[in-house]
Amino acid sequence: MTSTYPPRLASERPVSAWAITATMVSLLGALVALVLAIIGVFGSLPAAGLLVIATLGQLAWYRLGPAASRVLLWPALGLLGLCLVSYLLPEHWLPHVSWDQLANQIVTGSLLVDWRPPLLLTLCLIALLLSLVVRTRANLGAPMLLGVAGLLLLAQAVEALHTPSLLPLRGTWLAQVILLTLLLGQIVDVAGAWKQQSYRLSRALWPGLGLALLSLLFWHYQKTLEERNLAARVEQQHVQMAESLSREIDDHLAAMRRFANVWRLTPMIPGATAWATQAAPYQRDFRYFLNIAYIDTNSRIQLVHPPTDINLQVLGSRLFDDQPAGREAVASALQRGREGRTDIIELLQGGPGMIHYLPIFLASESRPTGAVAMAVSLPALADTLFANIDPEDQQLSLYRDRDRLAHQPAEARLGPWQLEAELDLSGIPLVLLSQPTLRRLLSDLPRQPVVSLTVGLLLAQLLYLVLFSQQQMANQHRAVRRSNRELRREIRKRTRLQEEVEWLAGHDELTGLPNRRTFLQALREHDPREPISVLLCDIDYFKKVNDHLGHLEGDRYLKEIGQLGNEVIASDDGLFARLGGEEFIAYLPGRDEQEAIRIAEDLREAVAASGLAHADGAPLTVSIGVATGTPGPLRIDDLMNAADEALYSAKHAGRNRARLARSLAAPGSEELPEQR
Structure with a gap:
């Protein structure tokens, strides 16, 4: 199978059958990837579609010529350029949420990550398509573009050995195989033509590839460092959230003690009005207090605030009988005059929580005349903390052992990181789990590593072009010098001939005398x-x-x-x-x-x-x-x-x-x- 090249080189030559075969294999793989993407097995559908367009563009370039292939190559490059811009633009220029909103307008519920191909795959495709756009000319940088594509393929293979990154960096193995066959097709096709100028190519190509490799290594270091820093910031925020919850628990315990000590100044058991007057500010400040109740020495609930329907239903309940799980805590307050605390139990009002019992000592009494019961609803406590957290940013859960006590689901797609912090709820160990959303993580992730990689690859391309141009200029200078030497020799020869002719015109050839x-x-x-x-x-x-x-x-x-x-x-x-x-x-x-x-x-x-x-x-x-x-x-x-x-x-x-x-x-x- 042979055909003629479009006139992109000095002389026409047949297209390598291996190049067309490799491109056909790539096309078959790209079509398979597209089908798999449609049924949800492959990566993203746009990535599969771009692979198909790129492969068709390369095949058209071989069979129909550069002019026909541009119909596919330029739109593909435009889409890839837009994808690259989304990686590069700073967050304060165009927020990540704006990109997600644009994706959501295209397909409801989709995000930018659903439409944008992975970073390394995007750069690799751009390099491969640009090498065709410049007509595989060595003096226009095609060897460097193919070399960069090879390095990006290698980087994708290496990334598979590391922990997944926040940014989608590499394509699937099928996508990498397709890119590899496209790359091999182009290399096989032009290797013969480039072999004739291998010296000039090597003098320009190796320094450029060296700079590109350094750019990839620096990008990997920066990317890893920035993700670690982001993880540290997110973890620090999570720890601060847990510490805030711990301080909240300490504050409500201190408030409970102050409330219990108020009654030491009164000579009689509090009445309903006095109880409501004293309890109202505490309940207002700590809304997760399900109620603040007065318990008599018989463990009966005599007073309760706030007087909601659900709280009024528990008036008169004898805790020793109705809430056996808290019996020891009630006895500690009423019989031994010490603070008592239940474990996490099912409250009489319903839902998990814990109850603190603090003994009440009247001014004239040495033994407790009752106890203050403060029921803390764990879901309400968690809601108090979670109220300051945007569900668009993260998902929160509060656990004891494997039992989830409270949960605030995220309203966006979750990221890959899950953080946990331990809490001490009055001696009860709890675990606060947090999982940031992908949108929040990508918004906070700095763009500097991607910018550094893109700029580094551009500089490597420019370095190749400069060195190759210098080699061409040096060769041209050498050719000019050779021509000058030849010309000077010719001039000297002609001068000698002219002098000889002039001498012969004025002298006798035999004797050498003037004629x-x-x-x-x-x-x-x-x-x-x-x-x-x-x-x-x-x-x-x-x-x-x-x-x-x-x-x-x-x-x-x-x-x-x-x-x-x-x-x-x-x-x-x-x-x-x-x-x-x-x-x-x-x-x-x-x-x-x-x-x-x-x-x-x-x-x-x-x-x-x-x-x-x-x-x-x-x-x-x-x-x-x-x-x-x-x-x-x-x-x-x-x-x-x-x-x-x-x-x-x-x-x-x-x-x-x-x-x-x-x-x-x-x-x-x-x-x-x-x-x-």
């Missing part, structure tokens, strides 16, 4: 205010040298004569050039006829004494024609013609001699004697 062009240029640049002389030289019988000794030997002779001529002429500040064949010419600026003839003779003698010889042993000689121009305008053609005529004269006269051109000679000049 006719250079010689004529020198003549044109001559100062007309000075005399000028020209020596036209021709090797005598040079054709015989080529015929008898060969052209190679003839070339050697030409080089030797060129070198000799250059030495002789250069010593007199002249220019020695080769006209062509066996002809040479010399330019002597500022030299008159006598000096020119002398230099010509020096040159002729140097050639004759050079040791160069013909095949028969005769020395090689030259004939020289000398022409001199006086100061003034110079006509080069006339000077050259004069030198040529003088050379012809020298050859006609027998060769191996130098002749001065007569036409340009000064008056009275004579031809030099013939040299033989």
